[in-house]
Amino acid sequence: MSWDKEVDILVVGSGAGGLLSALVAAENGADALVVEKEPLWGGTSATSGGGIWIPASDQAREAGFDDNPDDAFKYVRALSADNVPDANIRSFVDNAAEMLRWMGEHTPLTYCAFPYPDYHAENPGGSPTGFRTHMPLPLDGKPLGKDVETLRFASPAASLFGYLNWHFDETYVLLFRQKGWLPHLVKSLARYWFDLPFRLKSRKDRRLTLGNALVGGLRLAMNEKQIPVWLESPLTELVEEDGKVTGAVVEQNGKPVRIRARKGVILAAGGFDKNQSMRDENAPLYPNARYSGGIAGNTGDSIRAGQRVGAETMNLQSAWAAPVFYVPGEDRGRLCTIERALPGCILVNQSGERYLNEAASYHIVGQQMAHREAEHCDASPTWFVFDHRYRHKYPVGPLMPLVPDWAQNGMVKTILKKGSTLVELAEQIGVEPAKLETTVARFNEGAEKGVDPDFNRGDAAYDKMYGDPSVTPNPSLAPITKGPFYAMPIYPGDIGTNGGLLTDDRARVLGQGGNVIPGLYAVGNNAASAMGESYPGAGVTLGPALTFGYLATRDALGIN
Numbered sequence: 001m002s003w004d005k006e007v008d009i010l011v012v013g014s015g016a017g018g019l020l021s022a023l024v025a026a027e028n029g030a031d032a033l034v035v036e037k038e039p040l041w042g043g044t045s046a047t048s049g050g051g052i053w054i055p056a057s058d059q060a061r062e063a064g065f066d067d068n069p070d071d072a073f074k075y076v077r078a079l080s081a082d083n084v085p086d087a088n089i090r091s092f093v094d095n096a097a098e099m100l101r102w103m104g105e106h107t108p109l110t111y112c113a114f115p116y117p118d119y120h121a122e123n124p125g126g127s128p129t130g131f132r133t134h135m136p137l138p139l140d141g142k143p144l145g146k147d148v149e150t151l152r153f154a155s156p157a158a159s160l161f162g163y164l165n166w167h168f169d170e171t172y173v174l175l176f177r178q179k180g181w182l183p184h185l186v187k188s189l190a191r192y193w194f195d196l197p198f199r200l201k202s203r204k205d206r207r208l209t210l211g212n213a214l215v216g217g218l219r220l221a222m223n224e225k226q227i228p229v230w231l232e233s234p235l236t237e238l239v240e241e242d243g244k245v246t247g248a249v250v251e252q253n254g255k256p257v258r259i260r261a262r263k264g265v266i267l268a269a270g271g272f273d274k275n276q277s278m279r280d281e282n283a284p285l286y287p288n289a290r291y292s293g294g295i296a297g298n299t300g301d302s303i304r305a306g307q308r309v310g311a312e313t314m315n316l317q318s319a320w321a322a323p324v325f326y327v328p329g330e331d332r333g334r335l336c337t338i339e340r341a342l343p344g345c346i347l348v349n350q351s352g353e354r355y356l357n358e359a360a361s362y363h364i365v366g367q368q369m370a371h372r373e374a375e376h377c378d379a380s381p382t383w384f385v386f387d388h389r390y391r392h393k394y395p396v397g398p399l400m401p402l403v404p405d406w407a408q409n410g411m412v413k414t415i416l417k418k419g420s421t422l423v424e425l426a427e428q429i430g431v432e433p434a435k436l437e438t439t440v441a442r443f444n445e446g447a448e449k450g451v452d453p454d455f456n457r458g459d460a461a462y463d464k465m466y467g468d469p470s471v472t473p474n475p476s477l478a479p480i481t482k483g484p485f486y487a488m489p490i491y492p493g494d495i496g497t498n499g500g501l502l503t504d505d506r507a508r509v510l511g512q513g514g515n516v517i518p519g520l521y522a523v524g525n526n527a528a529s530a531m532g533e534s535y536p537g538a539g540v541t542l543g544p545a546l547t548f549g550y551l552a553t554r555d556a557l558g559i560n
């Protein structure tokens with residue numbers, strides 16, 4: 001084999017797990033290269049909340065939370081799929097805190113433990129008080145220089161007006177219009193608009209928050225180490241010699257470039273979020289690529305490349321399920337996290353019936369919607385129903401409070417349904433009016449007392465997390481009473497697939513009979529998740545992606 005380029009570690013994909021893998025290589029004296037298919041780097045990771053689920057971290061201990069890996073293991077083990085080996089879960093819970101410590105020491109990132117309850121906090125080993133989810137502090141993106149221009153934009157759900165990056169804490173200030181929210185907003189807008197002359201060049205906010213902060217911080221550290229990221233360079237094939245993966249072929253300007261990887265190839269190229277035929281074949285419960293919140297480049301290329309060199313796969317039927325809004329013309333669904341838990345709204349199927357606890361985690365609601373649709377064909381879309389009071393108090397996906405209906409974006413107007421009465425609204429959304437009235441009346445009866453006898457909304461620790469603290473006795477429940485009434489369609493979607501290549505506890509890819517394929521690693525959504533089909537808490541996709549990236553590189557370099 002003749003090679004065009006040689007490195008120690010070749011990383012495929014520039015999401016969080018990929019960038020950290022490359023950084024670990026360089027920090028240990030190895031020569032690393034990241035190849036990225038898209039013209040923008042950062043992957044879905046850049047568009048994410050940047051939250052990472054890390055049990056028993058130093059930060060949690062400092063915050064007074066006495067956590068330990070054994071409790072986390074018990075908690076994840078019970079939720080994860082049976083076919084996920086104990087060793088993979090064990091490896092994650094035992095190494096996550098060390099990875100986070102390493103990341104803090106080798107990058108400008110600061111992660112803080114948050115009081116964010118686990119999604120199944122009531123289960124054995126679960127944490128109702130949180131402190132396993134960690135969020136990054138905002139970061140100045142200016143030192144990234146030109147690289148900030150090719151950093152993927154934050155998700156519209158994680159930025160204001162589609163451009164202003166927003167830190168997690170600030171969400172509450174704005175959402176509940178807490179004291180000082182307006183000066184805070186004005187100051188933030190001024191900071192953005194006075195970022196001259198960058199403002200003339202790009203819409204990008206150089207104050208990096210959430211997922212932008214995560215990948216931005218990793219890239220800043222990589223730039224210090226001069227690790228190249230080749231954009232528009234998709235992996236097309238892995239190169240195997242004598243049963244070992246020794247490199248890969250990427251395409252640049254239509255031409256193949258052969259790259260030798262002396263120590264290993266780390267696949268970090270995401271799931272098959274946007275590959276419709278792979279979904280049709282493997283994940284019929286999550287049939288629609290359009291509703292995935294994953295980015296367009298994630299088409300399972302490196303899962304298939306792995307299979308071609310004999311890799312096994314696991315749990316390809318699974319996804320990080322989530323309810324999503326879909327604005328016509330956009331290339332992905334917008335994750336619906338907070339809105340469902342706020343008081344004064346419900347979700348109803350096409351018969352006008354509630355069928356779930358709206359305030360549960362997005363994964364649980366996404367899975368319930370997907371199952372409902374598969375079994376009854378009446379949940380895609382489901383209708384997000386709210387009243388005038390809710391409309392002007394809280395945001396609903398792309399719909400902004402305080403902004404009048406006529407001033408909303410044209411595409412948003414096409415999906416927003418409105419009626420001066422519930423009967424009129426029901427007619428707009430094709431639901432039997434009497435049924436919708438009955439559903440709302442029953443919901444209101446309980447909501448007035450702060451109870452939900454049908455689905456226990458607002459009882460679990462997680463439900464209250466996104467409730468409105470000014471609403472009592474239940475921050476997630478208020479009656480829907482004041483017209484005009486509104487509805488928006490919401491779909492069973494996902495924020496990425498999470499089945500993939502079968503790996504062991506050091507992220508080594510396994511072939512037939514569970515044999516290690518030497519030289520090949522997979523992390524993030526490229527690999528079958530240690531979480532199986534579950535979503536134990538906020539950050540369980542990125543936490544393991546980073547942890548297994550850390551372990552993969554160390555294994556490839558022979559570091560224990």
Ligand SMILES: Cc1cc2nc3c(=O)[nH]c(=O)nc-3n(C[C@H](O)[C@H](O)[C@H](O)COP(=O)(O)OP(=O)(O)OC[C@H]3O[C@@H](n4cnc5c(N)ncnc54)[C@H](O)[C@@H]3O)c2cc1C
Nearest residue numbers: 013015037043044045049051235293297524525539541542
């Ligand atoms: C709105 C939103 C919020 C979220 N918030 C969180 C959160 O707070 N915490 C959390 O844990 N998870 C969150 N997630 C999920 C999380 O973002 C993803 O699960 C995670 O980013 C996946 O990481 P990855 O490295 O596997 O893939 P990605 O970050 O998507 O990176 C994969 C990269 O590989 C590239 N690629 C694909 N094919 C090739 C190829 N052939 N050659 C080279 N490169 C290729 C892609 O272009 C992409 O850049 C969120 C998702 C969304 C949509």
